[in-house]
């Protein structure tokens with residue numbers, strides 16, 4: 001994705017990785033045949049020729065006239081993780097972030113759409129054997145509902161995430177608990193989109209008459225725009241997730257709102273249109 005402007009806000013994508021997986025890995029109810037009717041618009045950007053899903057893991061960098069804001073912080077390096085590819089990973093994420101023109105010390109706010117493993121990792125990095133904030137001058141906005149749900153989790157893998165990527169932020173005094181109606185300046189507002197997790201929030205950008213929404217995992221993959229009832233293996237409440245997704249699609253179809261997908265492979269941005277009584281995509 002090229003850097004783009006939403007009014008006065010510049011949006012840049014900083015990539016950690018492109019991940020290619022079988023549809024069933026993400027959507028337990030699917031087979032390759034379910035994707036076949038969508039091949040003509042999913043390949044080559046969002047699916048491989050064999051219809052494996054192409055997912056991107058990236059941050060969005062938002063530059064407003066007053067602040068530099070990072071939305072989602074990917075997986076991170078050097079962590080114990082249960083997904084083999086992510087375990088003790090070494091990626092060029094920080095280099096990519098710098099290539100996008102962002103020095104870690106320049107970030108004013110970090111917001112994670114939710115607190116899953118692939119959205120909070122670079123909150124921290126290892127310094128002298130300890131997890132320290134990667135963005136030392138940032139306020140890290142923790143959505144109260146999301147943090148309350150995860151902070152004492154008994155899940156072993158998620159507990160690891162809390163210990164290495166979230167608690168060090170609290171201990172450093174950089175966490176700011178916010179409500180799901182929180183705004184950052186005039187241009188950026190949280191948009192509650194529960195279902196994937198209890199406190200999941202998308203992010204709405206409004207400036208100069210233009211609008212964009214960063215999806216988070218409300219929509220993991222563009223195929224879910226055409227098939228909103230496809231739910232992911234890791235959805236906390238699939239029924240609520242489906243209802244949230246449908247309402248979002250209905251509200252944004254045939255509007256000028258730019259949809260910025262948190263896991264959409266490049267070109268990453270698209271618009272939602274009405275199609276055959278449901279929804280489709282315009283690149």
Ligand SMILES: [Zn+2]
Pocket residue numbers: 116118119217263
């Ligand atoms: Zn995710």
